[in-house]
Amino acid sequence: MQVIVEQLINGLTIGAFYGLIALGYSMVYGVLKLINFAHGDFFALGSYLGYTMLVTASALISSMFGLWGGIAVATVVAALSLALVGMAVERVAYRPIYASGRLPAVVSALGASIVIQNAIMLIWGPRFQAYPARLVPNLHLHLLGIHITLLQLVILTSAFILMGILYFLIQKTTFGAAVRASAMDRDTASLMGINFNKVIFFVFTLGPALGAVTGVMVGMFYRQINFTMGWNYGLKAFTATILGGIGNLPGAMFGGLILGILEMMGSAYISTAWKDVFVFLILILVLIFRPTGIFGEKIAEKV
Numbered sequence: 176m177q178v179i180v181e182q183l184i185n186g187l188t189i190g191a192f193y194g195l196i197a198l199g200y201s202m203v204y205g206v207l208k209l210i211n212f213a214h215g216d217f218f219a220l221g222s223y224l225g226y227t228m229l230v231t232a233s234a235l236i237s238s239m240f241g242l243w244g245g246i247a248v249a250t251v252v253a254a255l256s257l258a259l260v261g262m263a264v265e266r267v268a269y270r271p272i273y274a275s276g277r278l279p280a281v282v283s284a285l286g287a288s289i290v291i292q293n294a295i296m297l298i299w300g301p302r303f304q305a306y307p308a309r310l311v312p313n314l315h316l317h318l319l320g321i322h323i324t325l326l327q328l329v330i331l332t333s334a335f336i337l338m339g340i341l342y343f344l345i346q347k348t349t350f351g352a353a354v355r356a357s358a359m360d361r362d363t364a365s366l367m368g369i370n371f372n373k374v375i376f377f378v379f380t381l382g383p384a385l386g387a388v389t390g391v392m393v394g395m396f397y398r399q400i401n402f403t404m405g406w407n408y409g410l411k412a413f414t415a416t417i418l419g420g421i422g423n424l425p426g427a428m429f430g431g432l433i434l435g436i437l438e439m440m441g442s443a444y445i446s447t448a449w450k451d452v453f454v455f456l457i458l459i460l461v462l463i464f465r466p467t468g469i470f471g472e473k474i475a476e477k478v
Contacts, residue, residue: 190435215409
């Protein structure tokens, strides 16, 4: 039983990564009905920016803000930088072709993904980069016989706080109502006085910023990062989005957590070589028997 619980904690940690990235996919699709295939590369770029901050300026920021303060500063810098990158990509790659339909937007998104991925390779090189060793004290906590590392606890706490803040912002605030109204009917929302450009600005800055925060978490957790990681994590996060219900923010969160648990359990009790096959098999079954995902696609609601 203890081993199962520890595997669940490991699965929740990985699932938190997928869930945070999936939120970016879900927000963009909910508002624009666009699959932003560049979102995984936003996550990778954020991880590299966090790595650069923690390697080149770790002594300075740690002396000024302490260990956790230095990590927080590096994460905030990466998030703000990716918010600007997301806004720039929306202006250059997406906005000029909104009126052309979905297919050109998908092609443009793939093009943006390739550009960002190759930019990462050119700037940081094709080799793996390693986050600083012992960045976080390797402390193990024992709770009721269950082993959990301090880093896992920090990641899970931070991820759930971020998810909760985003959920509150979208579901309980006036601006969140504007976002949901725009997702439901853009034209009617505009007639009601909602500035659709502000909604687009919101989803294309917050989504990449969340991706950057997740990228720093992944770098700290696994220590090694590479320029292709955006595609791998982006694919898993997109799968989580579909699993939970595309366009459904709570569904994206829970879809990521479920995917992480399935992946970890499949790896532990079946085979690490077959863990991805097991995950996508579950996804296929869900799509066969419930095409809108476990929680359903957000199509219409009263706001």
